[in-house]
Amino acid sequence: MLETQAWLRYSEEILVEWQQAVDEGREVEHLKDICQKISEMAQTETCEELAIAVGKKLKNASVKSDYPFSEPSDLVGIKAARPKARHHFTFNLTDEELKNKLAGAWIGRISGCLLGKPIEGMRRNLINEILKDTDNYPLKRYISYSEFSDTLKEEHEDFKDKCWVDKIDGIAPVDDDTNYTVFALKLIETYGKDFRPNDVLEAWLSWMPIFATCTAERVAYRNAAMGLFAPETAEHNNPYREWIGAQIRGDFFGYINIANPEEAAEMAWRDASISHIKNGIYGEMFASAMISAAAATDDMMTVVEAGLDEIPEKSRLRHDCELVISWYREGISAEDVMDNIHKIYDEYVSHWWCHTNSNAMIVVFALLYGEKNFEKSICLAVQSAFDTDCNGATVGSIIGIMLGGDSIPAYWHEGYNKRLKTSVDGYTEVTVEQLVEKTIELINL
Numbered sequence: 277m278l279e280t281q282a283w284l285r286y287s288e289e290i291l292v293e294w295q296q297a298v299d300e301g302r303e304v305e306h307l308k309d310i311c312q313k314i315s316e317m318a319q320t321e322t323c324e325e326l327a328i329a330v331g332k333k334l335k336n337a338s339v340k341s342d343y344p345f346s347e348p349s350d351l352v353g354i355k356a357a358r359p360k361a362r363h364h365f366t367f368n369l370t371d372e373e374l375k376n377k378l379a380g381a382w383i384g385r386i387s388g389c390l391l392g393k394p395i396e397g398m399r400r401n402l403i404n405e406i407l408k409d410t411d412n413y414p415l416k417r418y419i420s421y422s423e424f425s426d427t428l429k430e431e432h433e434d435f436k437d438k439c440w441v442d443k444i445d446g447i448a449p450v451d452d453d454t455n456y457t458v459f460a461l462k463l464i465e466t467y468g469k470d471f472r473p474n475d476v477l478e479a480w481l482s483w484m485p486i487f488a489t490c491t492a493e494r495v496a497y498r499n500a501a502m503g504l505f506a507p508e509t510a511e512h513n514n515p516y517r518e519w520i521g522a523q524i525r526g527d528f529f530g531y532i533n534i535a536n537p538e539e540a541a542e543m544a545w546r547d548a549s550i551s552h553i554k555n556g557i558y559g560e561m562f563a564s565a566m567i568s569a570a571a572a573t574d575d576m577m578t579v580v581e582a583g584l585d586e587i588p589e590k591s592r593l594r595h596d597c598e599l600v601i602s603w604y605r606e607g608i609s610a611e612d613v614m615d616n617i618h619k620i621y622d623e624y625v626s627h628w629w630c631h632t633n634s635n636a637m638i639v640v641f642a643l644l645y646g647e648k649n650f651e652k653s654i655c656l657a658v659q660s661a662f663d664t665d666c667n668g669a670t671v672g673s674i675i676g677i678m679l680g681g682d683s684i685p686a687y688w689h690e691g692y693n694k695r696l697k698t699s700v701d702g703y704t705e706v707t708v709e710q711l712v713e714k715t716i717e718l719i720n721l
Contacts, residue, residue, distance in 0.1 A: 283495060284494065290311045294308055307330065314327050347554040349549065354558075359585060363537070366572065367535040381676045384671075384674070384676020385670075385676065388668030389448070390418070406419060448695065448696045448697065456525040458700045471543075481497070491516035492516035492556065499512045518631060534719075537582050540567065558588070559633075563673075565583040567673055601644070620634075634662055639670050641660065643674060649675075
């Protein structure tokens with residue numbers, strides 16, 4: 277029912293807005309109680325005007341004098357805040373090597389998404405219970421419903437309707453984590469490489485219904501339909517503006533800018549800035565730049581560092597990712613790193629479960645501890661919980677483009693036969709081969 281559709285009413289998520297203000301270092305502790313009351317009222321009555329008034333107070337509250345971060349959202353400001361020392365790469369792939377790299381990227385994204393999709397939204401304890409029940413702990417293969425014990429099936433009757441690998445009928449199902457990658461392909465095909473943020477908004481309104489979007493994207497869509505333009509669409513009554521939505525949208529910009537992380541990140545900014553600010557934008561820039569670099573080097577630390585090159589030095593996202601790097605260099609075990617991330621970010625709080633930073637930490641963790649092994653990398657990303665299909669897809673895309681399609685075991689794509697369903701008009705059913713051919717065509721524009 278329309279009345280119960282999520283992510284449309286500001287009042288219902290005013291506590292997320294309060295937490296967002298806390299993240300930004302604002303003096304808002306005194307406003308928590310009223311935000312709590314508005315959130316409770318919103319369950320039974322309309323209180324949008326009150327929520328909007330309080331939201332303005334949250335956004336206009338002063339920043340604490342000891343707040344250590346500096347986080348611009350405009351492209352000029354972001355570029356000025358990046359580190360001075362930067363990584364540079366050379367494009368020296370043959371046509372066949374390029375084709376193989378891109379096949380690996382598409383297969384990696386689809387497979388990583390499919391691995392995490394049926395357990396999306398589940399918390400770590402339940403994920404581990406499922407893995408142990410199916411003799412798949414630690415995670416090393418797709419989760420099949422046929423392997424579930426009768427007890428687990430009885431305890432979780434809703435599991436039977438999820439898209440386990442043995443229930444997908446030979447083609448990867450529609451998912452936003454693959455939709456947006458194909459959408460970006462169509463965006464470049466339609467508007468060219470010089471597309472503008474408002475072109476992205478126009479494409480959203482033209483090519484997909486609002487309920488195909490989630491969180492920050494749904495709010496930005498609503499704002500655009502009201503007549504607002506970027507970047508106001510990202511900021512107007514949008515409490516999800518630093519959530520993970522943009523981070524899952526940037527892969528294709530890495531695919532078509534191989535060995536050029538800066539250009540990949542700039543395209544990512546043009547896409548992200550319609551729905552996100554600050555770390556929400558940085559997440560997409562970071563992911564796109566890593567993909568671009570991963571096609572040009574086989575050193576995973578260099579890939580991560582090249583991604584961090586494109587975001588502000590004094591940002592929360594860089595700080596969080598550098599924590600993971602420090603743990604890796606100190607030799608801390610993978611299990612302990614997983615625990616550390618869960619101690620910093622509580623997966624039972626929706627703001628953290630779906631935030632850019634918590635999930636970016638998992639991506640960096642899986643890439644570094646995955647030892648350039650496709651299976652290990654995507655499985656670490658998914659078993660870590662939080663946004664499982666998003667992280668599996670991003671890690672799969674990065675390790676896939678590094679290794680190339682020929683190096684990915686057939687097991688990871690034979691369940692869907694290298695075929696994908698999307699809700700993008702003109703690409704509702706596509707093969708990896710078709711996607712690779714179109715990507716090469718757009719690279720050569």
